[in-house]
Amino acid sequence: MEKKTNVTLVTIAVFVATFMTAIEGTIVTTAMPTIVGSLHGIEIMNWVFSIYLLTNAMLTPIYGKLADKIGRRPIFILGTFLFIVGSALCGLSNTMLTLIISRGIQGMGAGAMMPVALTIIADLYTMEKRAKVLGLNSTAWGIASVVGPLAGGMIVDTIGWHWIFFINVPIGLILIGMIWYFLVEPKHQVEAKKMDIGGSFSLMMVLLTLLLAFQLLSDNGFSLLVLGLLALTVISFGLFLWAEKRAEDPVISLSLFHSPLFVVVNLVAALISGFLMGIDVYIPMWMQGVLGLNAGIGGLVLAPLSLLWMVGSFLASRWMSQYSIRKTLLLGLVITLIGAVWQFLIPMGSSWLWFFGISSIIGIGLGATTVTCTVSAQSSVPQEMLGVATSFNTLVRTIGQTIMVSVFGILLNTISANGLQQAKLTSDPDIMNKLVNPQTAKLLSADLLEPLRKILYDSLHGVFGAGLLLVVIAVVLTLLVKEKSGRIVE
Template sequence: MKRETNKKIVTIGIFIATFMTAIEGTIVTTAMPTIVGLLHGMEIMNWVFSIYLLTNAMMTPIYGKLADKVGRKPVFIAGILMFVLGSALCGFSNSMLTLIISRAIQGIGAGAIMPVALTIIADMYDFEQRTKILGLNNAAWGISSVLGPLAGGFIVDTIGWHWIFFINVPIGIGLIFLIQYFLVEEKREKNAKKMDFVGSISLMLTLVSLLLGFQILGDNGVTIQVVILLLLTILFTALFVFAEKRAEDPVIDLSLFRNTAFMLVNGVAFLISGFLMGLDVYIPMWMQGVLGKSAAIGGLVMAPLSIIWIFGSFLSGRLLIRMTAKKVLAIGLLVIMFGAGALLILPIHSPFWLFFIISGILGLGYGLSITTTTVEAQNSVPQNEMGVATSFNTLSRTIGQTVMVSIFGIVMNVQIARKLPSVGVIDDPDIMNKLINPHTASQIVPVLREKLREILFNGLHLVYFVGLVLVIMAFVFTLLVGKKRESDTL
């Protein structure tokens, strides 16, 4: 008797894998002060987060191509195995440098898990079922953002920070056995075409130089390193295009870039994912720096976004059955636009409970929009390019977050640097750091503190003005997409 895929068990496995990689981003945040205290190296602390995102993004399109070429199952298992290896090495790390290297390995594994998981879902379920399953899968991200900080704090306080990484090892090994046994994949015909190594390497170099350039730009402004990295990005991009035109089996078929629906929907994912970073980074800063609330309140006001996102994902699945994806995406973007506009018009002394409401509104919009962009990116390409299309959608979101968090940082820093001299602060560059830390804000003279809060508030308004422009651009992109199929495409 021919074995068949056990959809329920494989789907549960995908949910667990998604949750495992999603929570890794939030659980580390809580543990980082303890880790820095024990391993030292505060000056390179940010690389613990950055290197994970960098290697993740770098490998995502390569895994997408491999999933189409050799199959979803071996690539997914290889990604989990690499993630488990990286997690174990993180747990054994005895210095900040070894932790950063181990996080790089962990990110290489994570780069396979998310896009290939979404591709497996697309393989197993038809359009109507897929929207519901994607809604459930997106719930893993929402739950992880709420549970991650709590779990991180509990683990650090009880069994030690090493276990925020070690806990992934038994889970990952269990997932490997589960996927190996219950996911049955038809044997693919052996593809005689050579792997596009030149295209793959040039694409990875393009992404590394681009993301690294924008990260340094956000940290230090325009420097010679930034200029060199962005010039290298242009050079590697040209090499990538040259290689793809001549490759037997290109890592990304350049015809995808001529697929208007595909490019526009990924443009939407890029823009709204970029704005999401403005919410994650700057709403807590608003709570602490402008309203003088604790860090706990700063994080708590973001909880409705994560929780309502889950509801929005489920709702998108229901709406996609009844109306075109274009309409669902437009509704989601209008909701996000409303939330962004609300942030833009809030006065400086707004009560913090208003942010809970705005956060929930934004969560609804994101739940509708992100799920729809994923479904539409998959629907706009042939079945044999599903892996590449899904990974490209994931990559678009990652690049959007990396690029826009740097741009938001520049907007904020320029505004602060321009306004500080007007309140008599010239030789204290650390003054704004004192302001946004509830423990040190009280050390600032009250009159000056109020002036600094106004400067920070104006900077936040500029950030959210840029964010609103991003969402409006995303809405325009949605309107530009033609109706390709009658029922399930934009």
């Protein structure tokens, strides 16, 4: 009797893998003050997060190609193994530099786990059921956002920060066992075509220089190094296109971009992911800096976004069975747009309770939009390109988040600096940092507090305006897709 895939257990394994990669960010953020106190090196602390993002993004499209070429199971197992090795080395780190290197290895593994997990879901479920399963899978991010800080704090306070990394090892080994035993794939005929080495390396250079440029731009503003990296990005991209046109088996086939639907849903995914970063980073800043509330409230008002994301995903699955992809995507984007407009127009003195409503609406809209983008990207390509299409969709979200975090930061700092210069309130260059920290804000004089809060409100208003513009552009792009053919209107 031929052995078949155990769909239930493989789906559970995919959910656990998603949760494991999702919680990594929130749990490490919580533990970072303790880690810095133990290992020192606060000046390079940001690289603990940045290197994970860089190695993750650089290898995501390569893993997608390999998943199509040799199968999902070996690539998922390879990624999980690298994630385990990186986690173990993180736990054993005794300097900040070794921790950063170990996080790079961990990111290399995570770059395979997430996109290949989504590809496995696409293999196991029909398009009608896939959206529901992706909706359930996305709840891992919501649970991680709530559980991560609590678990991180508890682990650090009891058995030590090393165990936030060590705990990944047994879970990862169980995942490898489950995928190895319960996922049965048809035998892949490994084609004799040469691997696209030139395209792979030039693509990795594009991603490395682009993400590194925006990371440095966010930290230090424009500099010769940033401009040099952006120039290298353009050159590397030209080399990538040249390599792909000549490759026998390109790492990302340029034929993918002949489908206008594929292009649009990925652009929308990038824009919406960038918008999400504005919500996650700057609503808590509003709670603390503008309203003077504690950090816990900032996390609390974002909870509906995570929880109602699943509701939006389920709605999208229903809409996709009734309407076209274009109409489903528009419905999700319009709901998101309502939340974005409300957020942009909310007055300075509004109660923090209103943000529950904003967060809820945006959560439903983003849940519906994100799942529709993933399913659309997968359904708009042939089965043999499913891994590449899924990994590319994951990649553009990372790029959208990275670029917009930098843009939002520059926008906030520029508006704040102009506001402080015009008001001439203080010469303290660190005054806005003191304002957004509830502990230090209490020490500011009353005659400074209100004007500073108005400056911060104006700055956040600018950030939310930029976020609103991203959603509007996404709506316009979607309107350019014809209802039946999926072609862009000429």
